[in-house]
Structures are given as structure tokens and as C-alpha cells.
Amino acid sequence: MHLMHASWGIHPRPGKDTTAGLATRRAPIPERLVIPLSQHTGVPCKPLVKPKQEVVRGEMIGDVDALITAPVHASIAGTVEKIEPRPHSSGAFSPSVVLTPRDSPLPAATAVRSIDVGLALPPDEIRSIARSAGIVGMGGAGFPTHVKLSPPPPKKVEVCVLNGAECEPFLTADHRIMLERSAEVLDGMRLIMHALGAASGIIGVEDNKLDAAHAMAAAVERAGERAIRVQIVHTRYPQGAEKTLIQTLTGREVPSGGLPADVGVLVSNVGTAAAVRDAVCDGTPLIERVVTVAGGAVGKPANLLALVGTPIRVLLDECGWMPGRTQRVILGGPLMGAAIHDLDIPVTKTTSGILALTNDELHASAEYPCIGCGRCVQACPMHLVPSTLAKLCKLGREAKAKDAGLLDCFECGSCAYGCPAKIPLVHWLRVGKASLRRNKAA
Amino acid sequence: MAVSSENPTLELASSPHLRDRDSVPAIMYAVVIALVPAVLASVMFFGLTALLNILVCVATGVATEWVFCRARNRPSGLRDGSTVVTGLLLALVLPPRIPIQILVVGSAVSIALGKMIYGGLGSNIFNPALIGRAFLMACYPVPLTTWTKPTGFPGLAAVTGATPLGMFKFERQLTGIGQLFWGNVGGSLGETSALAILLGAAYLFIRRVISWHIPAVMIGTVAVFTGIMHAANPGAYASVPFHLLSGGLLIGAFFMATDMVTSPTTHKGQMVFGIGAGLIVVLIRLWGGYPEGVMYGILFMNALTPLINRATRPRIYGYKKGGTPS
Ligand code: SF4
Ligand code: SF4
Numbered sequence: 001m002h003l004m005h006a007s008w009g010i011h012p013r014p015g016k017d018t019t020a021g022l023a024t025r026r027a028p029i030p031e032r033l034v035i036p037l038s039q040h041t042g043v044p045c046k047p048l049v050k051p052k053q054e055v056v057r058g059e060m061i062g063d064v065d066a067l068i069t070a071p072v073h074a075s076i077a078g079t080v081e082k083i084e085p086r087p088h089s090s091g092a093f094s095p096s097v098v099l100t101p102r103d104s105p106l107p108a109a110t111a112v113r114s115i116d117v118g119l120a121l122p123p124d125e126i127r128s129i130a131r132s133a134g135i136v137g138m139g140g141a142g143f144p145t146h147v148k149l150s151p152p153p154p155k156k157v158e159v160c161v162l163n164g165a166e167c168e169p170f171l172t173a174d175h176r177i178m179l180e181r182s183a184e185v186l187d188g189m190r191l192i193m194h195a196l197g198a199a200s201g202i203i204g205v206e207d208n209k210l211d212a213a214h215a216m217a218a219a220v221e222r223a224g225e226r227a228i229r230v231q232i233v234h235t236r237y238p239q240g241a242e243k244t245l246i247q248t249l250t251g252r253e254v255p256s257g258g259l260p261a262d263v264g265v266l267v268s269n270v271g272t273a274a275a276v277r278d279a280v281c282d283g284t285p286l287i288e289r290v291v292t293v294a295g296g297a298v299g300k301p302a303n304l305l306a307l308v309g310t311p312i313r314v315l316l317d318e319c320g321w322m323p324g325r326t327q328r329v330i331l332g333g334p335l336m337g338a339a340i341h342d343l344d345i346p347v348t349k350t351t352s353g354i355l356a357l358t359n360d361e362l363h364a365s366a367e368y369p370c371i372g373c374g375r376c377v378q379a380c381p382m383h384l385v386p387s388t389l390a391k392l393c394k395l396g397r398e399a400k401a402k403d404a405g406l407l408d409c410f411e412c413g414s415c416a417y418g419c420p421a422k423i424p425l426v427h428w429l430r431v432g433k434a435s436l437r438r439n440k441a442a
Numbered sequence: 443m444a445v446s447s448e449n450p451t452l453e454l455a456s457s458p459h460l461r462d463r464d465s466v467p468a469i470m471y472a473v474v475i476a477l478v479p480a481v482l483a484s485v486m487f488f489g490l491t492a493l494l495n496i497l498v499c500v501a502t503g504v505a506t507e508w509v510f511c512r513a514r515n516r517p518s519g520l521r522d523g524s525t526v527v528t529g530l531l532l533a534l535v536l537p538p539r540i541p542i543q544i545l546v547v548g549s550a551v552s553i554a555l556g557k558m559i560y561g562g563l564g565s566n567i568f569n570p571a572l573i574g575r576a577f578l579m580a581c582y583p584v585p586l587t588t589w590t591k592p593t594g595f596p597g598l599a600a601v602t603g604a605t606p607l608g609m610f611k612f613e614r615q616l617t618g619i620g621q622l623f624w625g626n627v628g629g630s631l632g633e634t635s636a637l638a639i640l641l642g643a644a645y646l647f648i649r650r651v652i653s654w655h656i657p658a659v660m661i662g663t664v665a666v667f668t669g670i671m672h673a674a675n676p677g678a679y680a681s682v683p684f685h686l687l688s689g690g691l692l693i694g695a696f697f698m699a700t701d702m703v704t705s706p707t708t709h710k711g712q713m714v715f716g717i718g719a720g721l722i723v724v725l726i727r728l729w730g731g732y733p734e735g736v737m738y739g740i741l742f743m744n745a746l747t748p749l750i751n752r753a754t755r756p757r758i759y760g761y762k763k764g765g766t767p768s
Binding site for chain 1: 452453454455456457458459460461462463464465466467468469519521522524562563564565702703704705706707708709712755756757758759760761
């Protein structure tokens with residue numbers, strides 16, 4: 001069943017066909033791993049290891065005593081080579097643990113407790129497992145999951161939303177996870193709901209991956225789970241953004257400047273849910289993830305299960321990329337992802353995709369004056385007027401832009417995607433936000 | 443482990459990294475393509491002078507824009523294609539047998555006073571082609587209201603020289619709906635054939651250059667009010683199909699009221715625009731001094747567009763009804 005169709009969003013070419021049907025396979029293990037001590041929103045970790053130290057797979061190698069943080073772990077057994085700043089997907093250098101893997105096969109996960117035992121644990125125990133497993137939102141934001149699992153009272157989460165929308169073009173990692181690990185995803189969701197005391201759960205899946213929706217529905221059926229239902233939603237971008245998905249599935253709107261918990265909702269990515277289950281049932285911390293490698297300059301696109309710390313280059317090589325045809329390499333999706341200049345940047349907990357795009361795919365074109373076509377207005381999921389906001393920011397009138405909702409923009413890129421004048425709208429909005437931040441700091 | 447590959451120069455740019463293929467020139471040339479049926483119809487009904495008129499208007503417009511850009515030392519704005527659209531539309535909304543020098547003046551004024559003095563494409567308030575036409579109407583009222591019979595098409599019988607709206611208003615004489623649909627009636631060069639305009643409009647619609655909001659609401663408004671009056675007094679007021687198919691309503695509603703620069707950005711605003719423009723057309727046609735009011739209807743609503751935009755700004759997600767953050 002489709003829900004009400006509010007007017008926003010864009011329909012970019014999906015580009016998912018090449019990888020949606022391919023089973024996830026394990027990525028090669030690199031000669032050297034680079035594990036950043038900051039892979040999350042919040043306080044960066046301090047190293048817990050020293051150069052030359054031997055570590056085992058899953059051993060905690062970084063942590064810090066702070067509320068909003070998430071520890072990091074060795075994704076493979078090996079020797080710590082050094083700890084030094086390394087290029088990071090943020091564009092800056094970030095302190096990282098450089099690890100030489102020991103020549104040993106990856107051990108199979110061993111069950112520590114069944115899901116039924118897990119669901120009988122006290123909620124605090126689940127939160128503390130999530131923390132020590134270093135679980136963060138794997139959809140991109142990287143917000144520590146244990147913090148999301150403890151909404152400050154009196155806020156209370158009643159509805160847990162599992163985000164299977166995966167609306168960014170090219171990306172199919174979540175799609176594959178829902179197909180290949182439906183039971184684990186569902187169990188993770190049940191653990192999250194248990195930790196929150198949430199009464200109901202909704203799994204939102206876009207109608208371009210009905211097989212995943214069916215797989216999840218079958219898992220719900222098998223588990224005899226009454227409180228969780230699968231909801232198919234329209235395929236349109238940015239359906240999978242937290243705020244839009246909440247609106248589509250529950251009809252609620254997160255207040256401006258607020259959090260989903262303000263309207264009693266928590267949204268979790270499917271990969272994150274599976275990670276919670278793996279931590280609780282297998283005792284495995286978050287040390288690997290599924291990454292979609294695709295784009296016009298990639299010969300053999302794939303979904304790869306990669307160790308955190310694997311250099312991007314290794315995954316691109318594995319997928320037969322064509323450096324000569326590559327114009328941009330992007331981490332994440334093509335609409336919200338970040339372009340990188342250094343292929344030694346490693347896969348982190350939040351790397352959902354690696355895209356090598358050709359010049360042709362980028363549609364670079366000359367800029368024209370705004371012709372007031374309103375396409376940006378119709379596309380904006382927050383119902384802003386991006387053309388006006390960008391004009392104000394360009395003129396240095398960001399205070400006025402703020403009154404018109406500048407800070408409600410989450411940079412989804414829908415406005416700039418459809419702008420026939422090719423105005424870099426999101427760029428100007430970022431410029432405006434940056435000067436607001438500067439003015440606040442000054 | 444795979445062999446390390448070379449390190450190409452990777453481009454850094456901010457997201458989004460995907461862009462839709464549509465562009466300003468593509469939109470402008472889509473409008474030109476959509477006007478091809480109307481141009482063909484004009485040649486059919488009024489002969490090859492139609493092409494001459496169009497050529498003069500487009501060439502004068504292009505020259506005017508070029509001079510402006512040179513004078514201000516700006517890169518030429520001609521590549522966006524909007525000047526071709528303006529010149530073409532101006533020729534199509536002027537009488538067929540109009541002296542060349544008047545065309546030149548009209549087109550120069552359209553581009554100079556209608557667009558360039560505001561700062562070029564995107565900054566103008568009024569539809570440039572209609573500014574040109576309004577200027578000519580004020581300066582050369584007689585040539586602007588001198589209509590000729592369609593002569594170019596040999597197979598169809600030519601009809602009287604005045605426009606159907608004029609004939610009805612001043613002589614109480616009705617024109618057949620079929621004639622209005624095909625277009626072998628007196629009128630501006632490109633406005634007479636409803637069929638040709640509807641074909642072009644369908645293309646713009648399919649091509650997603652225009653949405654239904656302005657044209658449907660504008661035409662609907664005219665239909666509703668002329669319908670009421672016709673029902674109340676069929677002797678004094680013409681029927682709905684007559685009003686919809688005659689004059690400049692169709693070309694105005696589909697090709698001029700929809701001008702993106704000078705119409706509202708939100709769908710709600712576009713509907714307000716359509717109602718306003720439609721009402722003015724009805725007022726002028728039924729009770730005003732002129733037989734036709736499409737030009738004034740659109741120009742008047744152009745002036746209100748900034749206001750409409752402000753009044754119809756959507757409620758931001760997560761804000762309360764009044765527009766404050768909740
Ligand atoms: S203004 Fe911000 S939220 Fe709205 S479409 Fe543009 S990037 Fe997305
Ligand atoms: S999409 Fe581009 S051209 Fe259209 S109104 Fe927005 S900024 Fe202007």
C-alpha cells in the first residue's frame with residue numbers, strides 16, 4: 001500500500017541494476033589497514049595500543065571517556081605499525097592506527113547468546129553492548145547508536161523505523177543486506193525496540209526493491225513478530241532521509257531544530273540493526289561493512305564486505321575500475337556523498353558506497369541566471385525556497401536566509417540536481433551556514 | 443592483494459555530484475520547437491510574410507541583446523536562447539501585415555526595456571514580448587489593430603479581416619467554432635490556430651517545461667465566468683468555446699503566462715496567477731473597451747508575481763502553521 005504523496009523530491013536515474021542482483025562477496029584483505037580513531041559524530045577516540053603491539057581481531061584499539069563517542073576496534077589480527085594522522089574521508093587528516101595484518105584466515109563468528117536470551121537482557125545491557133561494540137549509524141551520519149538508544153527523559157520512543165529506503169542512486173548495500181541477512185536485520189531491530197521500550201516498528205522499503213520488502217516481511221512472519229510491519233514507500237529521492245521517512249511512515253514532522261525522539265520516533269539503518277544483532281548475539285564489534293562499488297568508471301561493480309580500514313584503492317582495483325575514465329571518486333551516494341582526492345583514504349563504519357564517476361555522468365555544464373522555474377522549490381523535501389536562500393547567502397545576507405529556514409536544509413542536493421540554470425545551490429547554502437557558524441563563534 | 447593502480451587526478455567538488463540533463467537553453471529551445479506548429483499555421487494562413495515578420499523580430503532582438511552586452515562589457519547572454527523565444531513570440535502576437543519598422547521597434551523595446559535594463563534574463567518582472575507589444579499598442583494603435591484576412595492557404599475560404607473577438611464585440615457577429623479551431627480567421631500571426639497552439643502546448647507539457655497549473659486555471663477561469671454570463675444571457679454573451687478558442691487566450695495561457703521568470707514559483711502561486719489573469723481577460727472581453735484582454739491580464743499578474751511568491755511560500759517542514767519553528 002502506498003501512503004499519501006506529499007509533493008517533494010526528485011527521480012534521478014537509479015543506476016542500481018548493475019549491483020542489486022549481485023550477492024555480497026568478501027573484499028580482499030589489504031597489506032595494510034588504516035583505522036581512523038574518529039569514524040563517528042562526537043569526540044574522537046584516544047589510542048589504546050602502542051606501535052609494535054600485537055592485536056587480535058575485534059580488540060578495542062581506541063576509546064575515550066565521553067558521552068558522545070564510539071570506540072574503534074582492530075578489524076583483523078595483526079601488528080600495530082604506527083599511530084599517525086592519515087588522510088580521512090572528511091578531507092582532513094585524522095589520527096589513525098596503521099595495522100599490518102597477520103597472515104591468518106578470518107575466524108568465523110561464534111555465537112555468544114541466542115536472540116531470545118538477547119531480548120531478555122535488561123535494556124541497559126544492550127546499550128552498553130552497543131557502546132563497547134562501537135556501533136554508529138551506518139547510513140552516513142555516524143551518530144553513536146548507544147546514545148540514540150537512551151533518549152533524554154521525558155522523551156520516549158514509541159515507534160522504531162527501520163530505514164530500508166536506500167534512495168541514493170547506485171547504492172545497493174542495504175538492499176543486499178535486507179535480502180541476505182533479513183533475519184539478522186529483524187533481530188537487530190527487535191533488540192533496538194527492546195532497548196527503547198518501543199511499542200511498534202515499521203520497516204520502510206522503496207518500491208524499487210520489492211524483493212527486499214518481501215524478504216523482510218517473511219522474516220517478520222517467521223519470527224511471529226506482531227509489533228513490526230513492512231511498509232512499501234514510493235521510490236523518490238530523498239525518501240530515506242530521516243525526516244522525510246518519518247513523515248512518510250508516521251505522518252509526524254520532526255520539529256525544526258529537534259530530534260526524531262521529539263516526536264517519539266527513532267530511525268535506524270538496516271546495516272546498523274544487523275550490527276546491533278551481531279554485537280549482542282555473536283559478540284562481534286563493528287569492524288566490517290558492506291560497501292557498494294559502482295559508477296561508470298567501474299568495470300565490475302559489486303557489493304563487497306570490507307574490513308574497516310581497507311584503503312579505497314584496494315576496493316576499486318578489485319572491481320576493475322578505469323582510472324583513465326574517472327573524473328571523481330565519491331564516498332557515499334552521488335547526491336550527498338563527498339568527493340575524495342586520495343585513494344589511500346580507508347573504508348570506515350559509515351562508507352556506504354564508493355563511486356568512480358566519469359565526466360559524462362557528472363553532466364558538468366555552464367551556469368545560467370536563475371529563471372525562476374521553481375523546480376528547486378518543488379524538489380525540496382523541507383519545503384524551503386532554495387533559489388532565494390542561495391541568492392541571500394551569495395549576497396552575504398545569511399542572517400535573512402536563516403529566518404527563511406537556511407538551517408532546516410540538510411543538504412540533500414535535490415534542489416541543485418534539478419536546477420536547469422546549473423546554479424550550485426547547495427554550495428551557496430553551505431557557504432551561508434559556514435558564515436553563520438563563524439559569526440556565532442566570533 | 444590487487445596491484446596498486448595509478449593515481450589519476452581526482453576532481454574535488456561539493457555535492458550533489460549528479461545533475462539533471464535539462465538546462466536553460468534546452469528549455470528555451472523546447473519552447474521554440476513547441477511554437478513550430480503555430481509558425482507553420484501562420485505561414486499557411488498568412489503566407490510567407492509570416493516568416494519575414496518572425497525573422498525581423500528575432501534578428502532585432504538578438505542584435506539588441508548583443509549591443510547591450512557589448513556596452514556593459516558582459517559576456518553575451520545570447521547562448522541561453524531566451525531572446526529567440528521573445529522575438530518569436532512577439533512576431534506571433536502582432537498583426538500579420540505590420541510594417542517592418544514597427545516590428546523592429548517592438549522587438550528592440552522587448553529586449554531593451556523588457557529584459558536588459560533589469561539586468562538580463564531572470565531579472566525582468568514583465569514578459570518581454572508583451573512589454574514590446576504593449577509599447578507598440580501605445581505608440582502605433584492603428585497598425586496594431588489592423589487585421590488582414592488569411593490569404594496564404596488556397597484551399598480554405600478566407601474570411602473577414604477583423605478578429606473574431608472584434609467582430610463579436612463591435613458587430614455582434616459570431617465566428618464558427620470549427621474555423622477558430624483550425625485558425626483561418628483574422629488575428630495575430632500565430633494566435634489564430636487553436637490546434638497548432640494545443641499541439642505545441644502538449645509538447646511542452648510532455649517535455650515537462652510547463653505544468654498545468656497556470657494554463658489550466660487561467661483557461662478554466664475564463665470558461666467558468668464566460669459560461670455563467672452566456673447561460674444568463676446567451677444573446678449578449680458569447681459561448682464558452684468561442685471565448686476559449688478565439689483571440690490570444692491559448693497562446694497567452696500556454697506560452698506567455700507560463701514564462702518561468704515572470705510567473706510564481708510555487709504551484710499554489712501559479713494557480714493564483716491563473717485565476718487573476720483569467721479574471722482580467724473576462725472583465726476586459728465582456729465589459730472593457732478592447733475586444734481582447736490577454737496581454738493586460740498577464741502583464742498585470744506579472745506585476746503581482748513577487749507578492750504572490752511571498753504570500754504562497756510553502757510551510758517549512760517541522761514549522762507550525764504560522765511559519766514559526768515549532
Ligand atoms: S534546500 Fe537543502 S534540503 Fe532543500 S532540496 Fe536543497 S539541499 Fe535539500
Ligand atoms: S531550479 Fe534553479 S533556475 Fe529554477 S528556480 Fe531554482 S534556482 Fe532558479
